[in-house]
Amino acid sequence: MAAKERNIEIKLDKRTFEELFRSFFPSLVLFAQKYVPDQDTAKDIVHNVFINLWEKRQQVDTDSPLKSYLFTSVHNRCLNYIRDQKKFDKDETRFQRLDSTEFSDGVDRLEEQELEQRIYDALQALPEKCREIFMLNRFEGLKYAEIAQKLGISVKTVETQMSKALKILREKLIDYLGMIILFILTHLN
Amino acid sequence: MEKKNENIDIELITRHLSGESSVSEDKELKRWLAENPENIKLLDQYTTIWEKLGRVESVAGIDLNAEWNVLESRMAESEKIVSLHAGRKRSVSFYIARIAVAAMLAVVLTFTGIYTVNRFGYRTMATMNQPEELVLPDGSTVTLNHFSSLKYPRKFSGEIRSIELDGEGFFEVESDPDNPFVINTRDVDIKVLGTSFNVNAYSENAAVEVIVKTGEVAVTRHGEVPRTIILKPGNKGVYKKTEETLEITQEIDRNYLAWKTKSFVFEDQTLLDVSKQLSKVYHAEIIIDSDSLKDARITTTFNDQSLDAILNVLSATLDLDVRKSNGQIILSETN
Numbered sequence: 287m288a289a290k291e292r293n294i295e296i297k298l299d300k301r302t303f304e305e306l307f308r309s310f311f312p313s314l315v316l317f318a319q320k321y322v323p324d325q326d327t328a329k330d331i332v333h334n335v336f337i338n339l340w341e342k343r344q345q346v347d348t349d350s351p352l353k354s355y356l357f358t359s360v361h362n363r364c365l366n367y368i369r370d371q372k373k374f375d376k377d378e379t380r381f382q383r384l385d386s387t388e389f390s391d392g393v394d395r396l397e398e399q400e401l402e403q404r405i406y407d408a409l410q411a412l413p414e415k416c417r418e419i420f421m422l423n424r425f426e427g428l429k430y431a432e433i434a435q436k437l438g439i440s441v442k443t444v445e446t447q448m449s450k451a452l453k454i455l456r457e458k459l460i461d462y463l464g465m466i467i468l469f470i471l472t473h474l475n
Numbered sequence: 476m477e478k479k480n481e482n483i484d485i486e487l488i489t490r491h492l493s494g495e496s497s498v499s500e501d502k503e504l505k506r507w508l509a510e511n512p513e514n515i516k517l518l519d520q521y522t523t524i525w526e527k528l529g530r531v532e533s534v535a536g537i538d539l540n541a542e543w544n545v546l547e548s549r550m551a552e553s554e555k556i557v558s559l560h561a562g563r564k565r566s567v568s569f570y571i572a573r574i575a576v577a578a579m580l581a582v583v584l585t586f587t588g589i590y591t592v593n594r595f596g597y598r599t600m601a602t603m604n605q606p607e608e609l610v611l612p613d614g615s616t617v618t619l620n621h622f623s624s625l626k627y628p629r630k631f632s633g634e635i636r637s638i639e640l641d642g643e644g645f646f647e648v649e650s651d652p653d654n655p656f657v658i659n660t661r662d663v664d665i666k667v668l669g670t671s672f673n674v675n676a677y678s679e680n681a682a683v684e685v686i687v688k689t690g691e692v693a694v695t696r697h698g699e700v701p702r703t704i705i706l707k708p709g710n711k712g713v714y715k716k717t718e719e720t721l722e723i724t725q726e727i728d729r730n731y732l733a734w735k736t737k738s739f740v741f742e743d744q745t746l747l748d749v750s751k752q753l754s755k756v757y758h759a760e761i762i763i764d765s766d767s768l769k770d771a772r773i774t775t776t777f778n779d780q781s782l783d784a785i786l787n788v789l790s791a792t793l794d795l796d797v798r799k800s801n802g803q804i805i806l807s808e809t810n
Contacts, residue, residue: 312534406531425532449489
């Protein structure tokens, strides 16, 4: 009995686990946010899924599709969360609507998620300064001049970095652009 | 020449997308688009990327290092739990027994309060309409009055034993001069070395009161100019929130611990005063429906008795009528 136990090898080591966490955490949070009302709840759910995976790591086969395991677990926990909230929330119609949509667009969600993952990864792959400047403009709506002042650089540098960012993003995402456009079309209908 | 041109185009496209372009630059862009259908396709691609980026906006700012640190500390926690049972085979009935114990515990705890543990290992005890006694990780004990909450770590680490209180509690702190015990409330911090004292710091009250039974306690007011007072046994520290004053007084209501002990000493007090104190301790609404009755004087003591028993005594001594209606207790003169 004891010998058998010693034979259990830890299949998911900490480094692989960390890589897994770092590559999927943001897309899983994004995915969870489609079901739950705020980002903190979404983060909690994703953290719990990872803790659960870590606790079960001896039984995990790293050859199996961990990614789909992660997304399915997050999905299930989100539904549990909604179910539990329902008991306390009088506005049931909001949740009924959620319930009825979750099956119909399950496939779309996976594609959507794939796409979001690529976009996120492409963004993260930008050189740090370049990404910082780009995010200040795209997400925080700062003007070139405002970014220049904030970071103590010239407007010209901001301009160069902005174009550089967009150029790199296009290179990284060019193969998925077809998918993006397809996606827009199917969602317009 | 063509290479240079393309660079200009990308800057122009970027300016256009980020809302930096002027009217004349937009016209220039239009002219450029008309030159070649490939240009239209290129702009389309950039526009699509620009717009799709919005999908990841909400997570773009996530600090992965910070999130990993949180997860890593939780992994370390779960490691400890796992290692306790590692290498031992448990029968199914063992687990069922454990589940049964856990379920029982949950029920017991929810009788008097709600007990939660968050992901950073902090525990929060929140009492409902009954006081609750708990033992902290260092062996100090706290009795929490009703509708109070206490947040404390699973294990004290670092130099200071620090906890957070909203509401009222009686503390008996284990002596440990090297590791001061600090109670953080919204308005004041209370620092002790090992002593017993009562803190009344309901956030909705106008004042925070600290009464010392044994030992010494330092109370510090928050704010730009912190002020500290040292309290000795028999002292009461009062922080008035609107005036922002922190003062020591000797005027201690002798029944200040009644919420914990259910013992009262009343000496020539009006029925109105008595009813107010009883209301607080037993969490009941007591109404006196005649003015002359409110001024009736009482001298008596009660020791850990139920509210009904106390009301019986009052009714017999003052010749009152006690009536219960809609959750209220109404005291009136007998006709």
